[in-house]
Amino acid sequence: xxxxxxxxxxxxxxxxxxxxxxxxxxxxxxxxxxxxxxxxxxxxxxxxxxxxxxxxxxxxxxxxxxxxxxxxxxxxxxxxxxxxxxxxxxxxxxxxxxxxxxxxxxxxxxxxxxxxxxxxxxxxxxxxxxxxxxxxxxxxxxxxxxxxxxxxxxxxxxxxxxxxxxxxxxxxxxxxxxxxxxxxxxxxxxxxxxxxxxxxxxxxxxxxxxxxxxxxxxxxxxxxxxxxxxxxxxxxxxxxxxxxxxxxxxxxxxxxxxxxxxxxxxxxxxxxxxxxxxx
Numbered sequence: 001x002x003x004x005x006x007x008x009x010x011x012x013x014x015x016x017x018x019x020x021x022x023x024x025x026x027x028x029x030x031x032x033x034x035x036x037x038x039x040x041x042x043x044x045x046x047x048x049x050x051x052x053x054x055x056x057x058x059x060x061x062x063x064x065x066x067x068x069x070x071x072x073x074x075x076x077x078x079x080x081x082x083x084x085x086x087x088x089x090x091x092x093x094x095x096x097x098x099x100x101x102x103x104x105x106x107x108x109x110x111x112x113x114x115x116x117x118x119x120x121x122x123x124x125x126x127x128x129x130x131x132x133x134x135x136x137x138x139x140x141x142x143x144x145x146x147x148x149x150x151x152x153x154x155x156x157x158x159x160x161x162x163x164x165x166x167x168x169x170x171x172x173x174x175x176x177x178x179x180x181x182x183x184x185x186x187x188x189x190x191x192x193x194x195x196x197x198x199x200x201x202x203x204x205x206x207x208x209x210x211x212x213x214x215x216x217x218x219x220x221x222x223x224x225x226x227x228x229x230x231x232x233x234x235x236x237x238x239x240x241x242x243x244x245x246x247x248x249x250x251x252x253x254x255x256x257x258x259x260x261x262x263x264x265x266x267x268x269x270x271x272x273x274x275x276x277x278x279x
Contacts, residue, residue, distance in 0.1 A: 023119075025117045025118065026117060028116055029113050031221065032113060033098075033220050033221070033223070033279070034062045037224065041062050041225065043059070043060060043061075043062070043098070045058070046058040047225075050229055051232045052234075053235045055233075057168040058169055059166065061099050061106055061166060061179075062099050062165075063096065063097045063165045063166075064130055064163060064164045065096075065131060065132050065163050066114065067128065068127075068133075069081045069116070069127075070127050071126055071216065072123060072125030072212075072214075073122065074121065074122040078127065081116040081117070082117050083114065084115050086115075087109070087146055087147070089116075089146065091136065094147065095147035096114075097109065097111045098112065105167075106152070124212075124213060125210070125212050125213065130164060131184075131207065132206075138158075138187075148161070153165055159183050159185060160187070161183060162181045165181055167179045179244040180229075181246045182205055184205050185201065185247050187200075187202075203249060205247060209276045211278050213278070220278070221278065222277050223276055224275060227274045228260050229256070231259075232257055238251060238253050249265070249266060260273065260274045261273050
């Protein structure tokens, strides 16, 4: 796994005084991993003892978008990471894709890192949002470039994209399998196909993550499915709702999952998220 590397030239370093910044920039690679409790996520693997009722699930999809990635400098300032342009990154967003095409709507390409540059310096913290900003969320996936061109992660004209997609089983032939699709809801009606909708989404559902004492050279951001579904009865489902959680504010199955993401749900305020951690 790549880690922090420096772009400053020897001439710039030589020209900087003792303790002074050269004014250069440095490459940064932020590592991510997907796990299920103590086990790494493997596409197509079955995991036991999940949720509050010990359910077993075969997981076939695990993808998420992140935006506004920032590192905390040694002076305590939050510094945006200027993301590289590649098939998984566009402007200020990146797609983390941990599935390898084992499911019917996946793809073989995987990505477990965010790469970019920051001003040369020392950094000891990380923060980001899981989601997409409104101007990028409401686009046409069939014509969008890079990480926004995946129709499997596109929800609808109003809601935009699925910020998080985790599926179990063969979802094309079995519509009752469990899934977690997180995205914005209550987004009003767009004017024709104009994006974004005229009304802001009442439930943006962007997960804010701040990880202190994060060393980009040695640490990894861990997304834990077992932590996401803790206290959720996965073997049962609210009557008249899709299996799992598709983010509607009236689906009670979403309550425990939103709570573990730190998101408000109904009258319950958002708490401390338990999906992301540092390894």
